Amino acid sequence: MxxxxxxxxxxxxxxxxxxxxxxxxxxxxxxxxxxxxxxxxxxxxxxxxxxxxxxxxxxxxxxxxxxxxxxxxxxxxxxxxxxxxxxxxxxxxxxxxxxxxxxxxxxxxxxxxxxxxxxxxxxxxxxxxxxxxxxxxxxxxxxxxxxxxxxxxxxxxRPPHRTVWQTGDHWFFFTSPPHLKPDDDWHNAYITLLAGNRNSGPYYPAPYYPIATGDIFEIGAYWEGALYYIQAVLGFTRIDEFLTALRMPPRDSERWQIFLHIWNSDGQLDTLVAFLVRVMLRDSDKYSLKMPDKLYWTRWIKAFENTNKDQWVAQNKPPHPFFSGKGNPLHLGIILSCIESGDHLC
Structure with missing residues (x-):
């Protein structure tokens, strides 16, 4: 007492x-x-x-x-x-x-x-x-x-709070899911959060990986946000060019550091990379890869599937950009909706 x-x-x-x-x-x-x-x-x-x-x-x-x-x-x-x-x-x-x-x-x-x-x-x-x-x-x-x-x-x-991180002159902190509001269009719901005012600091919110929610809309919106960032902020319109840059991203790039902090906070970026690689290998008309590159990515995706399939499929994990079963339940639409002007990654 x-x-x-x-x-x-x-x-x-x-x-x-x-x-x-x-x-x-x-x-x-x-x-x-x-x-x-x-x-x-x-x-x-x-x-x-x-x-x-x-x-x-x-x-x-x-x-x-x-x-x-x-x-x-x-x-x-x-x-x-x-x-x-x-x-x-x-x-x-x-x-x-x-x-x-x-x-x-x-x-x-x-x-x-x-x-x-x-x-x-x-x-x-x-x-x-x-x-x-x-x-x-x-x-x-x-x-x-x-x-x-x-x-x-x-x-x-220690309590389970996350750590603030600095990129350039800016400090960021992760915000916990759910990030979607009732009236949000989940296809572009993360755009506002990712394009926040950098002059309102000193701390800026970043979406934390929502995998624990098991919510297909949250998870889909999270990866749609990544595709938006790759295109609108990093400026890539081709998968092969993005993947080449990803293998050795510029260390002094604030935009790249933000991308990797948000979408690889728990090592989850490989799941999106696997999805992109599969799209690239299937579209041989657009991506006429040289044999060494095609062999490299074919082996990479096979190794990824062998390492992760049991974890995601057998354990009935929430939907995933790569292990999504038939169709595309995450509706990663931005990457698949090619337009002639070339403004979209495809």
Whole structure:
């Protein structure tokens, strides 16, 4: 049992977040810190995507669409967020007030995030033993694989947030799926996200690979976005020219670095390459490959199929640009819709 009243009340706030996770608000995240004096514990409520690791510290990316919400265990620590009517609340009652009083935050946080919700349950179990999590300390640097706690000898494994990455003068962060909105045309839904304003920084969103969703529309839209980028941003209208460049992409190209970060974040780019190679080998009229190149790609695609077929087909994985069965269920239309002007990759 926790005897320190400040730690007990702070843990109750974490328990209220846990209650909201159980109600489906699993993107509701916490950024916890110690005050410069080292005497007060702080907890800011944010959205999972807006809290990222930069390799050395936690970066709280500002979100214009949500409220700024922070609780401190300092002099006003008995009043959560300054609410005098919440002083005696249980975790469930406090959760109800958070849900009602921070509507923009809750609307943004209403998303399945089993990985973070699972980590939070693990962390809460340690906090309920009197060890509050500390992700940032203003009076010292907190870094490394694990995060510290208010107890010197106890640490907690890092939460599953992704790492921000820099390309040129720009910083990017991955946003979790689903990326599609109800009225989106999924064929071009990612274009707006990929063509975001680079002057609105300092951080820019990038779509994270949606394979875990198992949603054919999300996965199809993701790969359509790749085809759009290859054509509209990298400027390729022929598969063979793109594949040649891909084997040794220019290291100093910001556009190439962005492409590889987004569409090869988990080694998934080979799945699209396999699809492109198959299209290229089948269209012998357009692609009259030299024998060494044809032999290379024939062997490459055979090796890819042998290595990956059991994983995707036998395990009934979600639709895939290459292992798609009969037809083209992902409807990778941009690449197949050749037009005479040559504006489309085909």
């Amino acid at each position: 926790i005897t320190n009243p400040i730690i007990r009340r702070s843990t109750r706030l974490l328990a209220a977040v846990h209650e909201l996770h159980k109600q489906g608000y699993q993107d509701l995240a916490v950024h916890t810190a110690m005050a410069p004096s080292g005497a007060y514990w702080r907890c800011r409520l944010t959205v999972f995507d807006y809290l990222q690791w930069d390799g050395e510290a936690w970066v709280d990316i500002p979100g214009a669409d949500i409220e700024s919400i922070e609780h401190s265990s300092g002099p006003e620590g008995y009043d959560y967020f300054g609410w005098h009517d919440a002083r005696q609340d249980t975790a469930r009652e406090l959760a109800a007030k958070i849900k009602t009083r921070f509507p923009r935050l809750m609307a943004r946080a209403h998303r399945q995030n089993y990985e973070y919700a699972g980590w939070f349950t693990y962390m809460l179990g340690i906090a309920e033993q009197g060890h509050l999590p500390v992700m940032t300390a203003d009076h010292e640097t907190v870094h490394g694989k694990d995060i510290t706690t208010t107890s010197p000898d106890i640490s907690i494994k």
